[in-house]
Amino acid sequence: MPNSNAKLRRSPRGGQEAGRRELVSRSLQSAEHCLEDHDYGTAYAHYLLVLNLAPELKTSVKETFQFTLFKWAEELDSLARIQDLFNCYEQALELYPNDEVICNSMGEHLFRMGFRDEAAGYFHKAVKLNPDFADAKENFYRVANWLVERWHFIMLNDAKRNLTYLKAIENAVRSGCKSVLDIGTGTGILSMFAKKAGASSVYACELSKTMYELACDVVAANNMEREIKLLHLKSLDIEIPKHIPERVSLVVTETVDAGLFGEGIVESLIHAWEHLLLQPKLQAKNQDGSTEDCGRVIPSSATIFGMAVECKEIRRHHRVETLEVAGVHLPNSVQFVSPTYAFAGSEETVEPYTTEKLSRIPGGYKPLTEPFQVMTVDFNNLQELKSLAGRKPWKLSQPVTEGGMLDAVVVWFVLQLDDEHDLSTSPSEETCWEQAVYPVQGLSDYSVKAGDTVMMEVCCQDCYLKIQKISFLTSECGMDCSDRDDTLSLGNEAELCNALASLQTTSKQDGEGQVCVLESTEIALLNNAPYHRCFKAAMGKVLSSLNPSKDLQSMDVDGHSSGVNLQEDQNKSSVDVVPDPLYILDVSEGFSILPIIAGKLGPVKAYSSIEKEQHQAVLNIISEANHFPKETLEFWLSHLEDENVVLQRPKSDKLWSIIILDVIETSGLIQQEVMEKAAISRCLLHSGGKIFPQYVLVYGMLVESQSLLLESAVQGTEPTLGFNIAPFINQFKVPVRVYLDLSMLPCIPLSKPAELLRLDLMNPLLNSSSREVKVQICKSGQVTAIPFWYHLHLDEEHSLNTSDECSHWKQAAVVLDEPIQVQNTSMTIKGPRITHEYIGRYFEFTVLP
Numbered sequence: 001m002p003n004s005n006a007k008l009r010r011s012p013r014g015g016q017e018a019g020r021r022e023l024v025s026r027s028l029q030s031a032e033h034c035l036e037d038h039d040y041g042t043a044y045a046h047y048l049l050v051l052n053l054a055p056e057l058k059t060s061v062k063e064t065f066q067f068t069l070f071k072w073a074e075e076l077d078s079l080a081r082i083q084d085l086f087n088c089y090e091q092a093l094e095l096y097p098n099d100e101v102i103c104n105s106m107g108e109h110l111f112r113m114g115f116r117d118e119a120a121g122y123f124h125k126a127v128k129l130n131p132d133f134a135d136a137k138e139n140f141y142r143v144a145n146w147l148v149e150r151w152h153f154i155m156l157n158d159a160k161r162n163l164t165y166l167k168a169i170e171n172a173v174r175s176g177c178k179s180v181l182d183i184g185t186g187t188g189i190l191s192m193f194a195k196k197a198g199a200s201s202v203y204a205c206e207l208s209k210t211m212y213e214l215a216c217d218v219v220a221a222n223n224m225e226r227e228i229k230l231l232h233l234k235s236l237d238i239e240i241p242k243h244i245p246e247r248v249s250l251v252v253t254e255t256v257d258a259g260l261f262g263e264g265i266v267e268s269l270i271h272a273w274e275h276l277l278l279q280p281k282l283q284a285k286n287q288d289g290s291t292e293d294c295g296r297v298i299p300s301s302a303t304i305f306g307m308a309v310e311c312k313e314i315r316r317h318h319r320v321e322t323l324e325v326a327g328v329h330l331p332n333s334v335q336f337v338s339p340t341y342a343f344a345g346s347e348e349t350v351e352p353y354t355t356e357k358l359s360r361i362p363g364g365y366k367p368l369t370e371p372f373q374v375m376t377v378d379f380n381n382l383q384e385l386k387s388l389a390g391r392k393p394w395k396l397s398q399p400v401t402e403g404g405m406l407d408a409v410v411v412w413f414v415l416q417l418d419d420e421h422d423l424s425t426s427p428s429e430e431t432c433w434e435q436a437v438y439p440v441q442g443l444s445d446y447s448v449k450a451g452d453t454v455m456m457e458v459c460c461q462d463c464y465l466k467i468q469k470i471s472f473l474t475s476e477c478g479m480d481c482s483d484r485d486d487t488l489s490l491g492n493e494a495e496l497c498n499a500l501a502s503l504q505t506t507s508k509q510d511g512e513g514q515v516c517v518l519e520s521t522e523i524a525l526l527n528n529a530p531y532h533r534c535f536k537a538a539m540g541k542v543l544s545s546l547n548p549s550k551d552l553q554s555m556d557v558d559g560h561s562s563g564v565n566l567q568e569d570q571n572k573s574s575v576d577v578v579p580d581p582l583y584i585l586d587v588s589e590g591f592s593i594l595p596i597i598a599g600k601l602g603p604v605k606a607y608s609s610i611e612k613e614q615h616q617a618v619l620n621i622i623s624e625a626n627h628f629p630k631e632t633l634e635f636w637l638s639h640l641e642d643e644n645v646v647l648q649r650p651k652s653d654k655l656w657s658i659i660i661l662d663v664i665e666t667s668g669l670i671q672q673e674v675m676e677k678a679a680i681s682r683c684l685l686h687s688g689g690k691i692f693p694q695y696v697l698v699y700g701m702l703v704e705s706q707s708l709l710l711e712s713a714v715q716g717t718e719p720t721l722g723f724n725i726a727p728f729i730n731q732f733k734v735p736v737r738v739y740l741d742l743s744m745l746p747c748i749p750l751s752k753p754a755e756l757l758r759l760d761l762m763n764p765l766l767n768s769s770s771r772e773v774k775v776q777i778c779k780s781g782q783v784t785a786i787p788f789w790y791h792l793h794l795d796e797e798h799s800l801n802t803s804d805e806c807s808h809w810k811q812a813a814v815v816l817d818e819p820i821q822v823q824n825t826s827m828t829i830k831g832p833r834i835t836h837e838y839i840g841r842y843f844e845f846t847v848l849p
Helices: 002-036 040-053 055-078 082-095 100-112 116-129 134-147 151-156 159-174 189-197 209-221 265-275 312-318 382-390 493-504 520-526 529-546 566-573 594-599 613-625 674-683 706-712 726-732
Strands: 179-183 201-205 228-231 250-253 296-298 301-310 334-337 354-356 372-378 394-399 408-416 422-424 435-439 453-461 464-473 514-517 582-586 604-608 633-635 656-660 685-692 695-700 736-740 754-760 772-776 781-793 799-801 811-822 826-830 846-848
Touching: 002 040, 002 055, 040 055, 040 082, 055 082, 055 100, 082 100, 100 116, 100 134, 116 134, 116 209, 151 706, 151 726, 159 189, 159 250, 159 296, 159 422, 179 189, 179 265, 189 201, 189 209, 189 228, 189 250, 209 228, 209 726, 250 265, 265 382, 312 354, 312 435, 312 520, 334 613, 372 382, 372 394, 372 464, 382 453, 408 464, 435 464, 514 613, 529 582, 529 594, 529 656, 529 685, 529 799, 582 594, 594 604, 594 613, 594 633, 613 633, 674 685, 706 736, 706 781, 706 811, 754 772
Parallel strands: 179 201, 179 250, 201 228, 250 296, 334 514, 582 604, 582 656, 604 633, 656 685
Antiparallel strands: 301 372, 301 408, 354 435, 394 453, 408 422, 408 435, 453 464, 695 754, 695 781, 736 811, 772 826, 781 799, 781 811, 826 846
């Protein structure tokens, strides 16, 4: 009987197991059929059922499940079913909690939707799970640059700045400031200074979730988590007693940018004085004359200085300096301006300046005036702070002391922390700060001489210091060389004649005036004459090889063939068959006139991938000014049903003669998905067609650069005055520094430049999956970085060097985790992984003995 009972007990389990296997088998079959029908949602549901019923199948169905998840997520994303999308990923991560591919994909969706802090967590987890997962590393580096801006490293490594703040805080605490609020705490260093100085109560607020969590870790690591209260809040949202028990006696902050006000210091201090701080000293003086129960701010005040300068580098990024680019006439009716000028007088909240470290700007700069005081601000005076935003614009004028080109007004400030301590951001100081740059644009003339007067208008609007309407008066007759769009103010007869003459030189054919706002890198590209000449020559060579008839001879700006008798052409046209046009596609990012240059080379159909309507309108104006038939230039995106699939045939029965790919970012990094785009492009070329560039050579060299180390990671506890911050913020370090100017990089070259890598877009079989290059050491020292740049070969005869003086590209550098000591010998540099379809944007070169 016992055996019989045992059989009876096993029988239901056996039946259940058979049923489970049957259900799993049928669900797998259904999932496969759904995939064939592209019914990804139902397929995903079947796989969920299978994996919950049969966990032992996780490994065998993993790749198919991932594919199904990603396809279904794309559909949900397109349908804006965001919650369903995230539910799917949460279910997938319950099944595969340690799958780096799913973690990375989840992070990508979060990043696209603006959840950068959350995305960083998933990217970071994916990298930890698989340190060699290139996609996850690139995603993490990208989001790290967003979440922890690079200036955090530079400022934390600035021991002078840190020590000055510490001494000012110590003075304040000794004088009676016992309760402290740190606004915009970042890593928490100023809060820890306050606690070290002896403050009894310390509060700190930080809006960024990533920086708040980082500050929590830092404060805990320094054993101050019970003594410093951290708030994940904007200071404007702090309430008493909800968040802090009472008003504080000291606010410390460094919420300033290169233009002083851009981080919102005025608004936050107005709120602090009204709601969070004790009364200021003058209003809180006790009967005995003591001032213990009063409030104050560090920094106490600031003085802003300015100076007019000549600087070729600033000029070429903010003013188009030519009327002709590779034979293409740029009409006077088009005014190219950068965003800082375009929005100077508008109501839009746009940062009205760029920033530069003038001590390291290529070509240097020349002062045209003496430094002058722009304004002062007292951060301990509530009424003065309130009056700033409502203050009417005021005018400043400054005599020119040395002649030159008026390219910009540069601004810096002296931050007075207290009566004894200050910090200067002057370009003549050794400082971690950059300077604010207000480029001069829109003048009829930019040449000034000693004795002239530079004029400008200053205001504080939208939390920004604005310097606008920059012009100058000549010393001879007081002529105002102001904005060419302003109403002319004529002082004498000679001036009137000059104005009329300049008006008459504008061709009627140029049409109505058109302002075209370009990014500074796009203006620098227009000014890059060798770039356009090189493309013109290479395109002409390809087109001539594909159609060697005289129709492909270059036309001049009036649209006539050069060196060809017009009557002879007309006679031939009666008998010759008009050839089919050759198709050219330019998928460069941003504003590009290469399609118009191509249109001057003969019967071609040039397509531009420009998206902005304003830019399209300007290209049409330029095309008309150069007498092109309307059908010569078209905008490719208007022909596409799906703008995400840019690389397609021009027509169902046509292929491209030339495809121009944007291979290098202006930052100095390789563009995303370059090899994939090249693979698609090769399939869209007809015989003899080319991709530009055809191949790219990556060059680099070994250098010793303390600057690159300081800009990439916090160097131990010494610069942070003994506080343990480096291990926490260095989790967000990125091994590649971008937007570098190698010509001005403080470094010691330890080797000669060497070719490190070849990326062949036309013949991928020439790309090696990995490469080791021996470089000869020419000087002993410590290798800290490998700067790199590119030679873009349009063909064997025509190439572009991204490190040239006139290049619109910047350079980049791999910064080593640990410096390597080298002697006068040879070293090996190991290059990044590369396949026919993929290469990472963040090159990871390794130095081997």
